Amino acid sequence: MREEIYTELIMEHYKRPRNFGKISKPDTIYSDANPLCGDEIKVYVKFSGKKINEIKFTGHGCAISQASASMITEFVKGKNFEFVKNLSKDDVLKLLGIELSPMRLKCALLPLKAVKMAVYSHLSKDQK
Amino acid sequence: MREEIYTELIMEHYKRPRNFGKISKPDTIYSDANPLCGDEIKVYVKFSGKKINEIKFTGHGCAISQASASMITEFVKGKNFEFVKNLSKDDVLKLLGIELSPMRLKCALLPLKAVKMAVYSHLSKDQK
Amino acid sequence: MSMQKYIKDFPILKRKVNGKKLVYLDSAATSQKPFQVIKVITDFYTNHNANIHRALHTLSEEATIAYEQAREKVAAFINAESTEEIIFVRNTTEALNFASFGLRDIVKKDDKILTTTMEHHSNLIPWQQLAKMKKAKLDFVDFDKNGYLDMKMLDRKINDAKIVAVTQASNVLGTINPIKKIAEKTKQSGSIIVVDGAQSVPHMPVDVQELQIDMLAFSGHKMLGPTGIGVLYARKELLEKMQPVLFGSDMIKRVSLTYAEWNDLPYKFEYGTSHIAGAIGLGAAIDYLTQIGMNKVRQHDIELTRYALNKVGKIATIYGPKKAEDRSGLIAFNLTNIHPHDIAAVLNQDGIAIRSGHHCAMPLHEKLKISASARASFYLYNTKSEIDLLVKSLEKINKIFS
Amino acid sequence: MSMQKYIKDFPILKRKVNGKKLVYLDSAATSQKPFQVIKVITDFYTNHNANIHRALHTLSEEATIAYEQAREKVAAFINAESTEEIIFVRNTTEALNFASFGLRDIVKKDDKILTTTMEHHSNLIPWQQLAKMKKAKLDFVDFDKNGYLDMKMLDRKINDAKIVAVTQASNVLGTINPIKKIAEKTKQSGSIIVVDGAQSVPHMPVDVQELQIDMLAFSGHKMLGPTGIGVLYARKELLEKMQPVLFGSDMIKRVSLTYAEWNDLPYKFEYGTSHIAGAIGLGAAIDYLTQIGMNKVRQHDIELTRYALNKVGKIATIYGPKKAEDRSGLIAFNLTNIHPHDIAAVLNQDGIAIRSGHHCAMPLHEKLKISASARASFYLYNTKSEIDLLVKSLEKINKIFS
Numbered sequence A, B: 001m002r003e004e005i006y007t008e009l010i011m012e013h014y015k016r017p018r019n020f021g022k023i024s025k026p027d028t029i030y031s032d033a034n035p036l037c038g039d040e041i042k043v044y045v046k047f048s049g050k051k052i053n054e055i056k057f058t059g060h061g062c063a064i065s066q067a068s069a070s071m072i073t074e075f076v077k078g079k080n081f082e083f084v085k086n087l088s089k090d091d092v093l094k095l096l097g098i099e100l101s102p103m104r105l106k107c108a109l110l111p112l113k114a115v116k117m118a119v120y121s122h123l124s125k126d127q128k
Numbered sequence C, D: 001m002s003m004q005k006y007i008k009d010f011p012i013l014k015r016k017v018n019g020k021k022l023v024y025l026d027s028a029a030t031s032q033k034p035f036q037v038i039k040v041i042t043d044f045y046t047n048h049n050a051n052i053h054r055a056l057h058t059l060s061e062e063a064t065i066a067y068e069q070a071r072e073k074v075a076a077f078i079n080a081e082s083t084e085e086i087i088f089v090r091n092t093t094e095a096l097n098f099a100s101f102g103l104r105d106i107v108k109k110d111d112k113i114l115t116t117t118m119e120h121h122s123n124l125i126p127w128q129q130l131a132k133m134k135k136a137k138l139d140f141v142d143f144d145k146n147g148y149l150d151m152k153m154l155d156r157k158i159n160d161a162k163i164v165a166v167t168q169a170s171n172v173l174g175t176i177n178p179i180k181k182i183a184e185k186t187k188q189s190g191s192i193i194v195v196d197g198a199q200s201v202p203h204m205p206v207d208v209q210e211l212q213i214d215m216l217a218f219s220g221h222k223m224l225g226p227t228g229i230g231v232l233y234a235r236k237e238l239l240e241k242m243q244p245v246l247f248g249s250d251m252i253k254r255v256s257l258t259y260a261e262w263n264d265l266p267y268k269f270e271y272g273t274s275h276i277a278g279a280i281g282l283g284a285a286i287d288y289l290t291q292i293g294m295n296k297v298r299q300h301d302i303e304l305t306r307y308a309l310n311k312v313g314k315i316a317t318i319y320g321p322k323k324a325e326d327r328s329g330l331i332a333f334n335l336t337n338i339h340p341h342d343i344a345a346v347l348n349q350d351g352i353a354i355r356s357g358h359h360c361a362m363p364l365h366e367k368l369k370i371s372a373s374a375r376a377s378f379y380l381y382n383t384k385s386e387i388d389l390l391v392k393s394l395e396k397i398n399k400i401f402s
């Protein structure tokens, strides 16, 4: 039964998301949206060297996307580029602790996509 | 059985069409085509007053359209505008002496359409 | 309710979803199909399949006749003057594109195209694009806080409009717009009225002559018909002035390497092999609806909507008019502090299918200051007890998320 | 023959026409459908019907998965690198329109678009229109008296061409053009090659990467699939540069009243509700063809064509190459002094379905100095004994008209 996607863990993160908010003077900002449902996310990152020093997000979305953003930002804080680059769909699902239908997967993966893009865009700025 | 559309009468008109050819200095010429099959017809008419004095046609098409052109031109020669205007699908079928499927009907009716348009276009020139 | 006897015609409604009997409340997205429609499609492929307009053999004749009969059924259904005015297209979106780009020679620089802020994207983007292409102006009529079109604003803006593009029924607010009134105004100002009938034609009697509509777009799949088929109606006189947008085989009379002459109406706008089975299936859907009677279909929508406004209205914020008579058969709503996705996901656990999101009406949602909504939409096969099930489930969701 | 066992899958072939068993020789116009395809369509409407990409409920998920699986099947069938390169459209004609108008920002004044004199109108008119719109030049490669493309003329004309639009198989001459060779030349000159695959993709293995094709258009209805669905393949890099031609809902990421941002590939080119059942049906048709093997399908075509060239060639003038290996599975022909319509009409009396006319290739017919031709076309369900029946009937016609 998929009702179990609304686990205590998910609901807890949804109701009290970690890292929700803005960073003043971030090194990079990245926004993305899920056009099919209107979910939006904006990721703010501050780096120290190759490490993610601070990360926050704003936006709105369903419980899954909000909980996912909360958990992923928590997970990558203090980690380096390589770590973020290697994060996969399965890592997100492991964090969330649930199984998802393809449609719902998009909700869960939007934050990961945004975090990766934020990191990549900083990386490409660096190399210029 | 529709094979009977190739009656002796039809085949006779097809092989020896009446009024096939051009009129030099006609009062009006009208061309039409059946885009779906490539049948083409060009009708030449000479009037005396309100009467069709001379009528000929050129073009190419299947046995049905050629026989129809042959019979219709024969039928309207010497007749007046009113007579042509009132000609119907049924008149053509009566002339041909056969029944036709909707698709084949287009072949049979192309000459009638062309003759009518030739007459109308002359009429509208007259009224200007 | 008097529609009860039709439910058995829809095989999918016997399905279970997550162990529960399916409650399908997403007909505004696409309707379900009665077996009468499915059977006609199957029968076409099984017994009559052939290309149309192109061959003299029996199958081709049968297919052509069936296809053109479907066109007659559509013409009769909306009371068009002639079958020449019925263009088969893919869907409402395509119809509206053909309407807008078909008018490209008529719209000049600085001309005004007037539409509304309650449009589906499909009745917005084609006009945005046409305006951009021709450097024309795009202007909007707003809706008021009850979801009604602001007719005063419309009066102010309509006089110098060249085209007025408006939906007959909003797919979010449910609002049914006074098309006849607006059409009369366009007749006075000499503008062209293009009506998005995606949510109206399937649900109420629509008579293009009585309403004085110049162009009307709608989709087969929302009115019990198959996917991939829709209709653009336009008055013959307009169609004659309009340019085709896409080009190809059947729409041509004569071609040389450098020149092409368009075919007669309606073929001028139909390119390549048509969706023959789709048109025939739409014809069967129209037969089905006609046999029930569109007035009865409309009446049923009103009853369900009134019931839903009342019951769901007690626990949710519903957008649009308060009066069921002014609405089509749908309600878009939100529960406090619960994302519509989560509503839809939990409802699905109970076998209830609704839609959540912006329903392809982002500007409308922005105006309502929400990013998304949940929407339950009804058709002739829905019942009041299904709405009761919806309410029960919504109450449960409120509990889970409290 | 080894295809015999598949005939029973096609229910329509059991039909009688004018009291005779149907002999269907018009597959180049549209193919018949095996029950496996019909069943998938019926099953969709009966058990899974919903709109796609838009809702979270189970039916919508099932429909979306089935639709996207169909896209994967198409991608695998022509060996596209990614499903992002597969755009579902109405038919070949629409695909070629999206190709031509999609390139409108790339084609400049005086640019040359090169095509051939053996094209179907669908691969001619869109380029005529694009050339007109952009004041570009349209040039043509001729075919020789045996129906082969004049490769010397092509060599002379290809160097400064921006786009080369060519059919892989002629629907009248049957000629299979050397697409790989032509594509290699376009790679040298930096031009884009657009291939009309309407008559090739259903009948032979087509590998877009191996052939180095930039864009490929084909129709579902000619390859055992339903009507109303077709495919535009284009390399991702090209699709990214191309502009959408029609505009609407699913192809959009963000919209405001004055601005729209296109969605990711392939959705950027799919507007409004897709022909969901059509795509799924096409997927089933591809499964069917793949299971037989496209090499075997091709081999069967060659055998039947060789037989027909020999037998029909004795009493009729057949156009195009003499070698069956260089031809697709069709023959267009004429009997002396008998109009093709009359041939078709009398054949129909014997239950034999062929096509007569210009087959949407007027310029080709002009080049051949004929106004029309009769065409018999084959597919995997046809047999040599059906060709024998055709020959017997043609002999009879010669007698009637002598």
Ligand SMILES: Cc1ncc(COP(=O)(O)O)c(C=O)c1O
Pocket (backbone or CB within 6 Å): C249, C271, C272, C273, C274, D028, D029, D091, D092, D093, D094, D120, D122, D123, D167, D169, D170, D171, D196, D198, D199, D219, D360
């Ligand atoms: C070579 C060729 N191109 C294009 C087409 C057009 O296909 P459709 O009518 O499916 O768009 C056809 C079929 O009629 C064809 O034979």
Ligand SMILES: Cc1ncc(COP(=O)(O)O)c(C=O)c1O
Pocket (backbone or CB within 6 Å): C028, C029, C091, C092, C093, C094, C120, C122, C123, C167, C169, C170, C171, C196, C198, C199, C219, C360, D249, D271, D272, D273, D274
């Ligand atoms: C008001 C309105 N207009 C247009 C459309 C687009 O219809 P389609 O997706 O069939 O093109 C819809 C349906 O989604 C709609 O509700």
